[in-house]
Amino acid sequence: MTLLIRGGAPYGERAADLLVVDGVIAAVGSDAATDPRAAGAETVDAAGLIVLPGLVDLHTHLREPGREDAETVHTGSAAAALGGYTAVFAMPNTDPTADTAGVVEQVYRLGEQAGLVDVHPIGAVTVGRKGERLAELAAMATSAAQVRVFSDDGDCVSDPLLMRRALEYVKAFGGVIAQHAQEPRLTQGAQMHEGEVSARLGLTGWPAVAEEAIIARDALLAEHVGSRLHVCHLSTAGSVEVVAAAKRRGTDVTAEVTPHHLLLTDERAEGYDPVFKVNPPLRTRADIEVLRQALAGGVIDIVATDHAPHASQDKETEWDNASPGMLGLQTALSVVIATMVRTGLLDWRGVARVMSEAPARIGGLTGQGRPIAAGEPANLVLVDPEARWTVRGAEFASLSRNTPFEGMELPGRVVATYLRGRCTAAAGAVVDRAPAEAGRGV
Structure with a gap:
């Protein structure tokens, strides 16, 4: 052709x-x-x-297998293609969990069959994402899917010993651990960002320090064992400071920010509309300004959608019982244009860097995020x-x-x-x- x-x-x-x-x-x-x-x-x-290199999303939820009422690999691939993506990484919080070679290969083959984007499964760090023992990391890495990114996203690998072992293990095949940074003891029952708005609304707060403490711990662990750490959906100004300090120390750490954390604040919760419930929660205007500057300056490496589809019965309910998460694949580029390009913080080469080139590099892709060149x-x-x-x-x-x-x-x-x-x-x-x-x- x-x-x-x-x-x-x-x-x-x-x-x-x-x-x-x-x-x-x-x-x-x-x-x-x-x-x-x-x-x-x-x-x-x-x-x-x-003309830009095809976009690459390091953080997509495709829900298949198990929740085909919310999304399938094919429908998620279609949304990705419409959003300008040519590759996506599928998170493992499926049912069954993508914690074995068999499940990641199933997702990979479904992506091949859809044929709209390259679908790369992310493997779970722990069995069932329960945080008790390591999953079959090597088996997933050597499977047909050739998994290189591992995450328990949706849950934090909160046990420091397990996190250290995971970081050590993936070094053998050039893998990276993508951490959902949320200290569980500090966020029990949390419904939104802890601050003035949560106090006014009477909703249990999700303190910024619950994210920042885990990032600080894991950056030290990654430095100690000489491994790669990726921070999922970084959302606070304090987290930016922690990542910046780790990078200055030479730690091999990268970080992502979502489009919704670049644009929306915790004030959106004031109407109790569960469409604005997400994990980590929407933060403050002050956080947004720091996140934008950090993305422009390279402290935050990439934009990742955290595309999280939910069936209507899981989202159209009272705030407390609603599942956290937002769609992102078909709006991500436009939100980045609105928040980063129209504000002069990024030019189009910068967009290519944070939405294509750097995500491909972090995920270990050689055929994506490439220059527009012969x-x-x-x-x-x-x-x-x-x-x-x-x-x-x-x-x-x-x-x-x-x-x-x-x-x-x-x-x-x-x-x-x-x-x-x-x-x-x-x-x-x-x-x-x-x-x-x-x-x-x-």
Whole structure:
């Protein structure tokens, strides 16, 4: 297959044609259109559009197996493609838990069958995510899924000895432990951020120190054993200080922030609408400002969606009983544009860094997050930077509707997504593979 993308602006810079041949970028610039291989190519008019490397999400919940009423690998993959993603990492809080080679291989194969994005399973750190004994880390690492990221996300690996052993174990195959930083004793019964709003609403608070203490402990453990630590959904100004200090010491620690923690504050809880209940909770305006600066400055390495779909019966209930979590795949890029690009904190190369290149590097992917250059895989997203759109959860590809951005007008919109040169989403619609192609993993 040959594709000629005309007039797009890689990284928002000078317009340049891109020639794609058999899933690889063959030429960039003035030579692309005149290349003999361009004769008869499918042509895409990308004038006025930004061309970025396909986005990579290091933190996605696809719910399958076990909660197919909330999401499946296929519907989550569709949402990802529509959001500009070409690769996602699927968290292990499924039923059964993704703590064995068999389960991670099942998720991996389902991703291949969907064929819309590369789906990389994350393995659980402990059996059943119960925090009692290590899961089959080596078996998952050597499985067909080749797992390199391990997490008990949704629960913290709170036992320091288990956390140390996990950090030591994954060193053998270049793995990384992604920690959900939440000291359980400090957050029993917690419903939202501990502060003025929680006191006014009478809801049990989730103190910032419960996150910061675990990050500090684990950074010291990672430094001690010489292993890699990744901090999931960092949410407080104090956590930024802890990560910055660890990096200054030379600790191999990385961190992510979610789009919702870049935009929404704990004041959203004032209407007791459970769509705004999330873990870690929405924090304060002061926290948001620090998080944005830390992302721009590199203390926080990446944006990860923490896409967490929930069936209506789990979300449309009273606040106390509602499951925490928010949709994110189809809104993430627009929220980053609103909070980071429109504010001048990131340029388009910066967006590529935090939403594609760095997530791919942390997750150990070699074919994703690559430069837009000849010889590189054609994992690409075309973005209209001037478009504005209103969020309507009912129009999402996800099976769930729990978006906190419902009714908001957001800037920038994905026009098309290409996975190794094949269009997976265009004009707001998924482009599924032909039935004959299904299951090939191409």
